[in-house]
Amino acid sequence: MSLLVYYTSVSSSREVKKQQSKIFSYLDSKKIAYKTLDISQSSEIKDEMRKKTGDPTSLPPQIFHGDTYCGDYSMFDTALEDETVEAFLKL
Structure with missing residues (x-):
């Protein structure tokens, strides 16, 4: 299994x-x-991401390890600060 990152190439948000x-x-x-x-x-890809996260309003980036949801950016950032990124990514 590999990591999958849902992202957007078109966004007006600098953040x-x-x-x-x-x-x-x-x-x-x-x-x-x-x-x-x-x-x-594709809106199908966006709908798939939202279904997999369990949140109909979730926005990218969203991270998965295979079909297992790891989290969004704020969760990634917390793992980075806590030096627990490998556990967060389920590696």
């Missing part, structure tokens, strides 16, 4: 872009393999 960039930079720096799904490409 969302910054959050996504921080996640991708971390994963790349640690050489952690991941796949991405761009919710701006």
Whole structure:
């Protein structure tokens, strides 16, 4: 199983872009393999992300390990501060 990050390539929010960039930079720096799904490409992908998170209003970025939900950016950031990212990512 690999990591899956739902993100958006089209956003007017600087905050969302910054959050996504921080996640991708971390994963790349640690050489952690991941796949991405761009919710701006299809409403079906966005609906899938929201269904999997259990929140009909969830926004990207959202992180999964296989089908297991890891969390959103705020949860990732907390894990980063607590130095528990590997546990958060279920690696």
